[in-house]
Amino acid sequence: MSGYGGGPVPADVERAAERLAAYARRTPLLPGLPAPGRRRGGWGLLLKAEHLQRSGSFKLRGAANAVLALGARAIVTGSSGNHGIALARLAAPLGVRVTVVLAAGTSPAKAARIRALGGRTVSVAGGVAEREERARALAEETGAVLVPSSDHELVVAGQGTVGREVLADVPDVRTLYVPVGGGGLLAGVCLAARDHPVRIVGVEPAGTPRYARSLAAGRPVRLPPCDTVADGLRAQAPGAVPFAVVRDRVDDLVAVSDAEILTATDRLRRLGVEAEPSGAVALAGALRAGRHRERAVAVVSGGNTLAALASRASRTSATSADRGASGASRMPGAPGLSGLPGLSRLSDTSAAGTGRPARRLAPTCTHPELEETR
Numbered sequence: 001m002s003g004y005g006g007g008p009v010p011a012d013v014e015r016a017a018e019r020l021a022a023y024a025r026r027t028p029l030l031p032g033l034p035a036p037g038r039r040r041g042g043w044g045l046l047l048k049a050e051h052l053q054r055s056g057s058f059k060l061r062g063a064a065n066a067v068l069a070l071g072a073r074a075i076v077t078g079s080s081g082n083h084g085i086a087l088a089r090l091a092a093p094l095g096v097r098v099t100v101v102l103a104a105g106t107s108p109a110k111a112a113r114i115r116a117l118g119g120r121t122v123s124v125a126g127g128v129a130e131r132e133e134r135a136r137a138l139a140e141e142t143g144a145v146l147v148p149s150s151d152h153e154l155v156v157a158g159q160g161t162v163g164r165e166v167l168a169d170v171p172d173v174r175t176l177y178v179p180v181g182g183g184g185l186l187a188g189v190c191l192a193a194r195d196h197p198v199r200i201v202g203v204e205p206a207g208t209p210r211y212a213r214s215l216a217a218g219r220p221v222r223l224p225p226c227d228t229v230a231d232g233l234r235a236q237a238p239g240a241v242p243f244a245v246v247r248d249r250v251d252d253l254v255a256v257s258d259a260e261i262l263t264a265t266d267r268l269r270r271l272g273v274e275a276e277p278s279g280a281v282a283l284a285g286a287l288r289a290g291r292h293r294e295r296a297v298a299v300v301s302g303g304n305t306l307a308a309l310a311s312r313a314s315r316t317s318a319t320s321a322d323r324g325a326s327g328a329s330r331m332p333g334a335p336g337l338s339g340l341p342g343l344s345r346l347s348d349t350s351a352a353g354t355g356r357p358a359r360r361l362a363p364t365c366t367h368p369e370l371e372e373t374r
Helices: 010-020 059-070 082-094 108-116 128-142 153-169 184-192 210-217 240-249 258-270 277-289 306-323
Strands: 029-034 043-049 074-078 097-102 120-123 175-179 199-205 252-256 296-300
Touching: 010 059, 010 153, 010 184, 029 277, 029 296, 043 153, 043 277, 059 082, 059 153, 074 082, 074 128, 082 097, 082 108, 097 108, 097 128, 108 120, 108 306, 153 184, 153 240, 153 296, 175 184, 175 277, 184 199, 184 240, 199 210, 199 277, 210 240, 210 252, 252 258, 252 277, 258 277, 277 296
Parallel strands: 043 296, 074 097, 097 120, 175 199, 175 296, 199 252
Antiparallel strands: 029 043
């Protein structure tokens, strides 16, 4: 990584994997859809089970990578919920103060979970753009370190460990479906697969196709706030860091409707996978594409449903009662910042060309009132 301007490189994903070993769970691949015509065991579509991740979503990976590398004692972020939950879960074990700015429409259950884990929440009227503006201002006012939910080299590298694990576990995977909000996960997977022939497909809610529009325009564009059942994927514009990575590697983008997202959520539930709607978006894209004859993987990015959050809240209360006044406990096997042998330094390795041609994608759906991100 070249300071904070050269962009992340594949080696940063490897460093993130080492950094996260004691903090993030290596999630399994679960059977999804059988390939037509194949006999027993012939699964065409597998599910990367990030709903089983500590904190309930893939967001823990990027959050932990950034916190551990930066060594900050106070952090501010803007979040739709899962990134904030991930940071708050890390806060007590690492002795970090976390403030999470939430936009209007954020799940009350996710906001409550952040507070239950010791994080502070600040609510703003308006959408994601207003949320991010307030988070930046708070960081400047307080001297805290800003750790965005997607637009950060360390966050992207941490999310890339999802792709790294998939490619290690299924090296012959043909297509990888990834949900897209701010783009941190898609960019991370693109980074991990930069030199792999796997076809990478980003899946966006149809109401907010910010990456399809941005790639077609050749620059980040900002969409107006848009409602969707996938509440974790409401980002209005690509971040500068993930946009550059996605632009140079993604193969296709698919837009899915709320009805398709809910159908995929129900299908996962019938498979025994408790995913929130945002976590089912990649499967919705795979179902829409209909490419079940090839070996493919869809990332189930999160499982912070109301029921799951209520269950975790009750466990947290019970643990707190058992612990009494003895103080917060650390994650199993996870050292605090003071126990680390040394905070990782940012590498001065700059991004190298890969020989892979940049892809220009036509927009998959229309959206009014687009404006260039400034």
